[in-house]
Amino acid sequence: MSLSKRIPIFLLRLLALGATVSATLVMITSHDSAQLFNMKFEAKYTNSPTFKYFVLMNAIASGYTLILLFFPSKSSYGHLILILDLVMALLLDSSISACLAIGQVGKNGNSHAGWLPICGQVPKFCDHVTGALVAGFVAAIVYFLILLYSLHNVMNLFLLKT
Amino acid sequence: MSLSKRIPIFLLRLLALGATVSATLVMITSHDSAQLFNMKFEAKYTNSPTFKYFVLMNAIASGYTLILLFFPSKSSYGHLILILDLVMALLLDSSISACLAIGQVGKNGNSHAGWLPICGQVPKFCDHVTGALVAGFVAAIVYFLILLYSLHNVMNLFLLKT
Numbered sequence: 001m002s003l004s005k006r007i008p009i010f011l012l013r014l015l016a017l018g019a020t021v022s023a024t025l026v027m028i029t030s031h032d033s034a035q036l037f038n039m040k041f042e043a044k045y046t047n048s049p050t051f052k053y054f055v056l057m058n059a060i061a062s063g064y065t066l067i068l069l070f071f072p073s074k075s076s077y078g079h080l081i082l083i084l085d086l087v088m089a090l091l092l093d094s095s096i097s098a099c100l101a102i103g104q105v106g107k108n109g110n111s112h113a114g115w116l117p118i119c120g121q122v123p124k125f126c127d128h129v130t131g132a133l134v135a136g137f138v139a140a141i142v143y144f145l146i147l148l149y150s151l152h153n154v155m156n157l158f159l160l161k162t
Numbered sequence: 163m164s165l166s167k168r169i170p171i172f173l174l175r176l177l178a179l180g181a182t183v184s185a186t187l188v189m190i191t192s193h194d195s196a197q198l199f200n201m202k203f204e205a206k207y208t209n210s211p212t213f214k215y216f217v218l219m220n221a222i223a224s225g226y227t228l229i230l231l232f233f234p235s236k237s238s239y240g241h242l243i244l245i246l247d248l249v250m251a252l253l254l255d256s257s258i259s260a261c262l263a264i265g266q267v268g269k270n271g272n273s274h275a276g277w278l279p280i281c282g283q284v285p286k287f288c289d290h291v292t293g294a295l296v297a298g299f300v301a302a303i304v305y306f307l308i309l310l311y312s313l314h315n316v317m318n319l320f321l322l323k324t
Contacts, residue, residue, distance in 0.1 A: 089252065102264070112204070
């Protein structure tokens, strides 16, 4: 791949790395507690399997993106990298969707199921989760752009050769 | 695209259509009610924005897949269809992830947030949601395979020409 095509991908990966690392750290540091009817109520990300999944996926995406930033780009790995990028986009997409669904219940509750909103009691926790979701969303969008750009390059080369 | 390459894609799309239509219908027909402390508790998919999102995405994917089944495949649309397939895979992935996160709370509850499990009260509703999730999962996997197969074809053609 020519240098002019590698620079946009490098910059996109740098942005994705920033977003996934932010999402991971902001979610890990989310913590708040509240006193309610003599019961101490502590909110942290490990309380929910969905939030743990979010942290795990963003950590994996961070590691993957970091490796790819310094990977000697050989065209023979292009096929594999495109598929790994696709898997990473799907995993990030999955983690923010799941996290958003739980966050929505945390914010608004669900009266039909009798689940009360918790953000009024632990606002700092909810702010952190919102921040992590925004960062995760940026990461997912950037991975989508990486995929589009890679596909565009592959397709254009293909069309030029025919 | 040659016929030998169009048949696997046609079969995969047929399978995807079956899965997304099943997921939509099974979720829409999910319904159960329970009597609890003189209060009637009714469970249906419209009670949760996540389940409504799941139905919407699977309905969109059904429509899209149906159109593509009878689309006269011209190579000039290949680029666009590949990107639309990617978007569809991401939307299906997002809808099952969100639905799975809520389903997990419905099944196990979350003691930290004070959210009680509801599947004990409305088992028929939970069975339907589980069925819809399985069908949705199949659809997402099939769309992943469609993407892999399309990428494989594009890449192979590209490698042959170089």
